[in-house]
Amino acid sequence: MKTTGYVTEIIDELHRTASLISGDEAEKLVNAIVESRKIFVAGAGRSGLMGKAFAMRIMHLGLDAYVVGETITPSLEKEDILILGSGSGETKSLVSMAQKAKSLGAMVAAITIFPESTIGRMSDIAVKLPGAPKDKSDDSYQTIQPMGSLFEQTLLLFYDAVILRFMEKKGLDSKTMYGRHANLE
Ligand SMILES: O=C([C@H](O)CO)[C@H](O)[C@H](O)COP(=O)(O)O
Numbered sequence: 001m002k003t004t005g006y007v008t009e010i011i012d013e014l015h016r017t018a019s020l021i022s023g024d025e026a027e028k029l030v031n032a033i034v035e036s037r038k039i040f041v042a043g044a045g046r047s048g049l050m051g052k053a054f055a056m057r058i059m060h061l062g063l064d065a066y067v068v069g070e071t072i073t074p075s076l077e078k079e080d081i082l083i084l085g086s087g088s089g090e091t092k093s094l095v096s097m098a099q100k101a102k103s104l105g106a107m108v109a110a111i112t113i114f115p116e117s118t119i120g121r122m123s124d125i126a127v128k129l130p131g132a133p134k135d136k137s138d139d140s141y142q143t144i145q146p147m148g149s150l151f152e153q154t155l156l157l158f159y160d161a162v163i164l165r166f167m168e169k170k171g172l173d174s175k176t177m178y179g180r181h182a183n184l185e
Contacts, residue, residue: 006144010153013143017130017154025127026158029083029109030165032125033063036081036107042068042097043085046152051085054159060177061166068097078105085159086110087151088133089117098122111158113141113151129154 001009033039039058043051051067058065066073068082076082082101084094089112098119101108110123113131120126131151132141143150167173 009144013145013150014153014157017150018157020130021154021158022128025125026162026165028125029111029127030162030169032081032107032109033058033083033162033166034169037077037079038064038066038074038081040066040068040073040076040080040082040101041085042082042094043155044091044093046148047085047087047091047155050152050156050159051083053156054083054085054163057160057163057177060180061163061170061172062177062180076101076104076106081107081109083109083111084119084123085112085155086117086119087113087129087131087148087155088135089114089119091119094119095122111155113138127158129158 041051041055041058042048055065055067082097084098086094089110095118098108099122102122107125108123109125109127110119111127111129112120113129113133114120115126115128129151130141131148131154132138132143134148
């Protein structure tokens with residue numbers, strides 16, 4: 001298949017996964033972000049990269065957003081939310097973060113293929129995204145893509161959709177948000 005054929009196939013896969021995301025679960029996450037004081041985002045590897053893109057846009061919304069592990073990230077407190085993106089829901093560093101966040105009384109949200117995973121079960125809000133785990137141990141969801149690519153792409157689209165929903169709720173537009181964009185690039 002030509003590279004452009006693969007692009008079309010990936011988009012078809014994303015159409016299928018997008019249509020399976022629960023609107024109620026997504027709305028719970030948006031409302032939790034609205035109600036939280038600070039928003040912390042975490043994920044490992046590629047899932048973490050999608051989280052960084054999400055945290056940047058949350059900052060553009062005018063909220064206090066942080067990526068876990070960065071040098072200027074402050075302490076998590078009980079009025080805050082920790083959002084974890086993890087296909088498997090079993091990544092060890094994220095399990096520890098979820099445990100710590102729970103012990104501090106903060107809200108934990110998981111975006112995962114497996115709400116029944118360790119991270120999913122520990123979370124106050126779990127949004128299920130369809131996909132195949134990176135080790136392909138669960139072959140119930142078919143994708144032509146390697147490892148967790150389909151989950152990671154769906155995660156980025158989902159995060160961008162959360163931003164749009166937040167903008168809609170708060171009457172924000174791109175122009176206002178651009179006013180907060182980095183100007184030392
Ligand atoms: O980087 C990743 C890998 O390339 C899978 O496609 C994963 O995002 C990373 O290993 C984290 O895994 P999950 O927590 O299961 O998303």
